[in-house]
Amino acid sequence: MATAEDIKERIESAIPGAHAEVEDYTGGGDHFRATVTAMAFQGRSRIEQHRLVYEVFGAEIGGAIHALALKTQTPQDDASPVKISSQ
Amino acid sequence: MSGTEPHTLTDLPMAAEPLGAGVPQPASAAGSNPIRDAITEAISEHKVILFMKGTPEAPACGFSARTVAALQSLDAPFAAVDILPDPRIRQELAAISNWPTIPQLFVDGELVGGCDIVTEMYESGELAQVLL
Secondary structure (H helix, E strand, O other): OOOHHHHHHHHHHHOOOOEEEEEEOOOOOOEEEEEEEOHHHOOOOHHHHHHHHHHHHHHHEOOOEOEEEEEEEOOOOOOOOOOOOOO | OOOEEEOOOOOOOOOOOOOOOOOOOOOOOOOOOHHHHHHHHHHHHOOEEEEEOEOOOOEOOHHHHHHHHHHHHOOOOEEEEEOOOOHHHHHHHHHHHOOOOOOEEEEOOEEEEOHHHHHHHHHHOHHHHHHO
């Protein structure tokens, strides 16, 4: 059974520079909701962006992972009004 | 539901062969894969077609229900295929679309997306535009 933290780590290690926020929204370890922000999405259609994330999990999607709801964006799309930058 | 046009793949010899009988065939062998052919044909025959769990009247999954609701609230006519009756429908669809989850919405023969993308497009107004 996966945790939201597992899903987050796998996305972030597979997609260079990605930042993922993952929620296990049933608490059952098989239904997740993720918002993924990555430069790798730049210039790709939404379909292609979601495919990049699905590919991290292969056949687990629809198998052990029943659902992975996705929102993908590039850092520029991140519409959060509060920007905290360090360095 | 007005405008909803159920599309069934029941003309297929689905029960006539054991599960997986067609799998060893190369995917490129024309005519060797009736389920794949029927899916491809359904996608090309219908401007808007939704592959879902259950039916528009009785969706069997919340993601399918949400996608149907988006289409219906735009009064968009669409064909619907229930993928639950035979697991091969889902397998073949995933192979055709390179998309692992259900539902899947196709417009003009192209995959538009699953529930997340359709919902985002509905909220931004893009969905109404592609359905025109």
